[in-house]
Amino acid sequence: MAIVTNTTTGPERPHHTLWGDAWVRLRRNKLAMAGGIFIIILALAAIFAPLITPYDFAHQDYTAILQNPNAKHWLGTDGLGRDVFARLLYGARTSLAVGIFTQLIVICIGLPIGAIAGYSGGKVDNALMRFVDVMYGFPDLLLVILLKAVLGSGIYQLFLAIGLVAWVNISRLVRGQIMSLKSRDFVSAARAMGGMGRYITWRHLLPNALGPIIVSITFNIPRAIFTEAALSYIGIGVRPPTPSWGAMIHDGYDVIFASWYQVFFPAIAIALVMMAFTFLGDGLRDALDPKLRH
Amino acid sequence: MTRYAIRRILWLLVVLLVVSFITFSLMHLVPGGPWDREKQLAPQVIEALNRKYGLDKPFFVQYGNFLLGLLHGDLGISYSYQDRGVTQILMQGLPITATLGITAFIIAILIGISLGMAAALKQNSWIDYLSVLFSTIFASIPGFVLAIILMVVFSVILHWLPTGGWGSVSQIIMPAFALAALPAAFIARITRASTLEVMHQDYVRTARSKGLLERVVLIRHILRNSLIPVVTIAGPEFANLVTGSVIVETIFSIPGIGRLFVQGIFARDYGLIMGSVLFYAFVIAIANLVVDILYGMIDPRIRYD
Numbered sequence: 001m002a003i004v005t006n007t008t009t010g011p012e013r014p015h016h017t018l019w020g021d022a023w024v025r026l027r028r029n030k031l032a033m034a035g036g037i038f039i040i041i042l043a044l045a046a047i048f049a050p051l052i053t054p055y056d057f058a059h060q061d062y063t064a065i066l067q068n069p070n071a072k073h074w075l076g077t078d079g080l081g082r083d084v085f086a087r088l089l090y091g092a093r094t095s096l097a098v099g100i101f102t103q104l105i106v107i108c109i110g111l112p113i114g115a116i117a118g119y120s121g122g123k124v125d126n127a128l129m130r131f132v133d134v135m136y137g138f139p140d141l142l143l144v145i146l147l148k149a150v151l152g153s154g155i156y157q158l159f160l161a162i163g164l165v166a167w168v169n170i171s172r173l174v175r176g177q178i179m180s181l182k183s184r185d186f187v188s189a190a191r192a193m194g195g196m197g198r199y200i201t202w203r204h205l206l207p208n209a210l211g212p213i214i215v216s217i218t219f220n221i222p223r224a225i226f227t228e229a230a231l232s233y234i235g236i237g238v239r240p241p242t243p244s245w246g247a248m249i250h251d252g253y254d255v256i257f258a259s260w261y262q263v264f265f266p267a268i269a270i271a272l273v274m275m276a277f278t279f280l281g282d283g284l285r286d287a288l289d290p291k292l293r294h
Numbered sequence: 295m296t297r298y299a300i301r302r303i304l305w306l307l308v309v310l311l312v313v314s315f316i317t318f319s320l321m322h323l324v325p326g327g328p329w330d331r332e333k334q335l336a337p338q339v340i341e342a343l344n345r346k347y348g349l350d351k352p353f354f355v356q357y358g359n360f361l362l363g364l365l366h367g368d369l370g371i372s373y374s375y376q377d378r379g380v381t382q383i384l385m386q387g388l389p390i391t392a393t394l395g396i397t398a399f400i401i402a403i404l405i406g407i408s409l410g411m412a413a414a415l416k417q418n419s420w421i422d423y424l425s426v427l428f429s430t431i432f433a434s435i436p437g438f439v440l441a442i443i444l445m446v447v448f449s450v451i452l453h454w455l456p457t458g459g460w461g462s463v464s465q466i467i468m469p470a471f472a473l474a475a476l477p478a479a480f481i482a483r484i485t486r487a488s489t490l491e492v493m494h495q496d497y498v499r500t501a502r503s504k505g506l507l508e509r510v511v512l513i514r515h516i517l518r519n520s521l522i523p524v525v526t527i528a529g530p531e532f533a534n535l536v537t538g539s540v541i542v543e544t545i546f547s548i549p550g551i552g553r554l555f556v557q558g559i560f561a562r563d564y565g566l567i568m569g570s571v572l573f574y575a576f577v578i579a580i581a582n583l584v585v586d587i588l589y590g591m592i593d594p595r596i597r598y599d
Contacts, residue, residue: 145559226438236560267439
């Protein structure tokens with residue numbers, strides 16, 4: 001990791017870094033490792049979906065409609081004769097893409113705003129944080145739905161709608177971190193040596209605030225995945241035929257009594273992904289907390 | 295304390311004002327309008343309708359008119375329910391959403407606190423493991439997903455409960471539990487951790503050693519102190535639960551405010567959208583306010599100035 005060089009202090013010390021210690025601690029946490037491994041397997045399965053299943057997620061086979069799980073269609077077929085397993089696999093692409101791209105937007109907005117507010121303090125901080133407070137008062141799911149309605153259908157619009165709402169947490173977190181770090185000795189030293197505000201922020205403050213930011217992002221990802229599923233479920237998420245677990249639940253809902261597999265498998269998939277990210281986040285939080293030296 | 299409360303209420307009004315402005319702006323940016331129908335209306339008809347409902351006026355005039363109406367408790371008209379105003383429609387949804395939300399929240403608190411307390415008091419027993427297992431699993435499953443799983447199990451496979459609707463006790467069970475599970479898991483986790491911490495505090499040992507009954511120590515010293523962190527998260531958890539009801543109401547076809555919001559979005563029904571967003575923002579703000587005030591009451595160390 002490139003960050004390691006930033007956080008080590010003296011050249012004579014044995015090679016014990018925050019990140020090295022964190023990795024050791026994380027590896028000891030079975031639940032977190034299980035979550036991480038699940039996410040990696042899911043990501044690989046999503047990327048290599050065409051190699052895993054011979055079926056296309058959008059191909060409609062009218063001779064095989066609403067089949068129960070069988071040898072040919074492992075998880076059955078939906079009301080349009082599409083293979084459910086294939087749709088789940090390709091749906092994982094949508095979910096993971098939502099998880100990643102929304103967080104990129106969150107970082108692009110939340111990090112600078114939090115850093116500016118925390119570093120400059122005073123009026124700027126006050127104004128920015130009042131704005132963040134108002135955003136907190138907005139029921140987030142409703143705002144995402146409204147934004148999505150404004151931006152129109154499509155997956156990029158979905159990234160944007162979720163990202164534009166979810167940055168608030170990060171900005172508050174980054175601000176708090178920067179505020180508590182900026183009075184520390186190593187920052188004063190950097191300033192005494194003539195470091196400029198932006199240099200100090202990027203070089204000293206943010207790398208040291210990185211741990212909590214990573215943890216927060218890990219918890220934000222499942223929230224974003226869930227939001228996409230919820231939006232696609234009510235029908236304003238991704239555009240068909242883009243496979244999405246939420247959209248699968250939407251489609252399967254009408255035939256729930258004829259074939260409950262249609263809603264059950266995607267629901268279980270969402271639950272597993274949420275759990276995996278939460279376990280990983282819990283593990284990362286414990287591993288990166290310097291107060292917890294076991 | 296009074297000054298603090300006044301300042302918080304003023305801030306609440308500011309938040310609601312900004313929320314209403316953002317919502318109003320976003321609604322007017324949404325492509326399409328309330329008169330979009332399967333069969334295209336004649337341009338003259340649309341023009342006449344716009345004039346009738348003031349939609350031809352400049353944006354800020356429209357917003358001003360809305361605020362004037364709001365001062366009189368009038369949220370304007372709904373374009374999809376032409377017989378009733380938005381205020382009336384929301385008033386019909388309100389008791390439903392409130393019943394669901396409050397039932398779910400009470401379930402969450404009861405399960406969460408009792409499971410968390412029991413786990414801490416009998417650490418490393420089967421109840422402790424059960425509690426940890428419960429909070430580990432359910433702390434990450436959103437109500438929407440749980441609702442689907444519950445529906446498959448209890449409606450489709452077992453035929454015990456109806457898949458939706460509103461009016462009978464059997465219809466509230468699944469949505470309430472779907473909404474309650476996640477906050478219950480969080481509350482259980484926090485209660486367990488804080489009870490474990492409080493149990494080993496000096497003042498608990500003092501209380502025991504001066505010969506207080508175990509029951510008194512438990513209620514007056516352990517319970518009261520271990521609930522402080524629970525109260526802090528109760529506000530945000532209630533807010534999450536209430537916003538979660540938007541989706542859960544839609545799943546279970548419950549005619550509450552959440553479903554009205556979703557309907558409003560699809561129908562471009564500006565009045566309905568605005569009314570329901572303000573309702574949710576108001577509930578969230580009040581929940582946080584109540585929690586802050588409660589916090590000061592149970593923890594005398596907190597002082598507001």
